[in-house]
Amino acid sequence: MSEKATTTAAPTKDNTPARLKIEQEYNDKKTGSGWHRFYKELCEVCDREAKEQQFTTLESERSQNRGLNRYRDVNPYDHSRIILRRGNVDYINANLVKLERADRQYILTQGPLLDTVGHLWLMVWEQNSRAILMLNKLMEKKQVKCHLYWPDQLGPEHALNLRDVNLSVELICCENYQNFVRRWFKLTDLETKTSREVMQFHYxxxxxxxxxxxxxxFLKFLQQVRDSGALNKDVGPAVVHCSAGIGRSGTFCLVDCCLVLVDKYGECNVAKVLCKLRSYRLGLIQTPDQLDFSYQAIIEGIKKLNDPSFLEAEEPILSNDTEPHTQDEQPPPLPPRSHSLNLPLAPNTGGVLSLDMRAAHANGDGIVGESDIILSGGGGEKPTLSSKDALNNIIINQHEIVNAEVADSLLNNRPLPPLPTLPQHSEQESDSDDEDEDYDDNDDDEDDDDEEEYETIDEHKLDTANGDVTLLQPHEDDVNANSEKPTAAVEPHKVNGIDLTTSSGDELKRRKRTEYQANLEQKVNEIKRKQRENEDNQQAAKKRRSLLTYIAAGVVVGVIAAYAYTKLG
Known part of the structure; x- marks a missing residue:
């Protein structure tokens, strides 16, 4: 690739006094709870200056632009917002952030939405930006933070064609490092047939x-960005984004600007620099910890970025894989299992249970089919997934729906299997049958007790009836995705998921449990219905009382008015 690195300029002065001054300020603010107070006061000063300057965000609040903002409380200032010159929309949630004393300018923007991918690349083209600095992952804390806005495979056949802005994006190279990924794109204007190389540094x-x-x-990442020439004055401003475009993006800009000022002037007031940057985009540096890290990086950067051994140490390339974003975050563990002993047996389908799970898909289509996730019961295999976003969103937000569907299908669709044909009963089996009769009698008594108990059940305890059913630890008759499949030599023959070697007594017990659960669910639903009817009756009575009160008040007022009229008339 062209100009992958340039030689870092050698230091011309000793910046130790500036480093010691910033370090002393940092240590003074860190005592006690002073750091959080310092951050809060700094934010208040910046907000007060913004009000005095009468900065507005009117354009972002227009009805046609609200849907183009990722977050409702992160809006670009009108005086510094980037205006798109081509296409049907001139708005993008982005600001030009400048610090003239440091000869630095950046475009800070949000992580693109599905509908704003073309706007981002159009901004890169129109502003002549050489690089995009991405400081977040596509998915964080089990939430999608940024839409995939670049092609993830090499070659023109996989290029991203943006018809709404007449641009195409082709991935031409990718390098993976320990903490970041570097990509090269060919950005082509389909109107003029001209192309430009754009880099992406993905932390x-x-x-x-x-x-x-x-x-x-972080400093190694900053060094790579600087050496690429992406921050030079002779090219357009680098596009810096995270998810909202204020927290991590603001941290990067603050550290870079302060290190430039120390190199140029031998001093730097970090708080004033942050206030200056905040005058271009609202809310830069979101947390006290980010400000804390900014100070640490500035102090270390004054030493390390002037240290030849640090500058000359090359960052090793780990791979050229073009899809590292698919490994951004491991899916969370499955929820703990409970209540599976209350579920009837599932039919045996050769050790595989496929679920048609209707849950929120990451791309917004709202459907996750059988091809997206399959739970395998053979060989201890792990779930097979074809869509990482689907699995993440299912586990986070929709596992209750999935479990409800499983329980519902098992309860409503599966007929009871016939009793297996067994050899003549032995004397011991006859005793077992007698015990079953006792068990049945006890079960009837328990049914009566349970009916009285559930008459007073609270509505918030009806999770099982509402479909909040999750699967328990493996039961020997349950279909379990992680259980090992028995070998052919020892695996018993089963019909409809029932072991033929099971005694008739066990089968009767299983039937009794199933019938008991169905009756119990019916009772619970009846209780809920009666509670709803009672609430409706109470609400209707309340409305009638209110109406009668209003009528009586009207009559009294009318009588008083008539009496006053006759007396005064």
Whole structure:
């Protein structure tokens, strides 16, 4: 690739006094609870200056532009917002942030939405930006934070064609490092047939509302960005974004600007620099920890970015995989199992249970089919997934719906299997049958007790009846995705999921449990119906009382008015 790196300029002065001054300020503010108070006061000063300057965000609040904002409380200032010159929309949630003393300018923007991917690339083209600095992952804390806005495979046949803005984006190279990924794109204007190379620096280990693993890792990333020439004055401003475009993006800009000022002037007031940057985009630096890390990175950067051994140490390339974003975050563990012993047996389908789970898909289509997730019961295999976003969103938001569907299908659709034909009963089996009769009698008594108990049940305890059913730890008759499949030599023959070697007594018990559960669910539903009817009756009575009160008040007022009229008339 062209101009992958340039030589870092050698330091011309000793910046130790500036570093010691900033370090002293940092240590003074860190005593006690002073740091949080310092951050709060700094934010108040910046907000007060913004009000004095009468900065507005009217354009972002227009009805046609509200849907283009990722967050309702992160709006670009009108005086510094980027205006798109081509296409049907001129609005994008982005600001030009400048610090003239440092000869630095950036475009800070939000992580693109599905409908704003073309707007981002149009802004890159129109502003002549050389690089995009992405400081977040596509999915964080089990939530989608940024839409995938670049092609994830090499070659023109996989190019991203943006017809709404007449641009195409082709991935031409990818390098994976320990803490970031570097990509090269060919951005083509379909109107003029001209192309331009655009780089992307994707920092992959910076958590949302958090800080990088160490200042050194961040400084290596900053060095790579600087060496690429993406921040030079002779090119357009670099596009910097995270999810909202204010927290991590603001941290990057603050550290870079302060290090430039220390190199140029031998001093820097971090608080004033932050207030200046905040005058261009609202809310830069979201947390006290991000400000804390900014100070640490500035202090370390004054030393490390002037240290030849640090500058000359090359960051090793780990791979050229083009899809590291699919490994951004491992899916969360499955929820703990409960209540599975209350579920009837599932039919045996050869060790595989496929669920047609209707849950929120990450791309918004609202449907997750059998091809998206399959629970396998053979060989201890893990779930097979074809859509990572689907699995994440199912586990986060929809596992109750899935379990309800499983329970509902098992309760309503599966007929009871016939009793297996068994050899003649032995004397011991006859005793077992007698015990079953006693069990049946006890069951009837328990039914009566349970009916009285459920007459007073609270509505918030009806999770099982509402479909809040999750699966328990493996039962020997249950279909379990993680259980090992028995070998052919020892696997018993089953009909409809029932072991033929099971005694008739066990089968009767199983039937009794199933019937008991169905009756119990019917009783619970009846209780809920009566509660709803009672609430409706109470509400109707309340409305009648209110109406009678209003009528009586009207009559009294009318009588008083008539009496007053006759007396005064």
């Amino acid at each position: 992959t280990t910076w958590p949302d509302f958090g800080i990088p693993s160490s200042p050194d890792a």
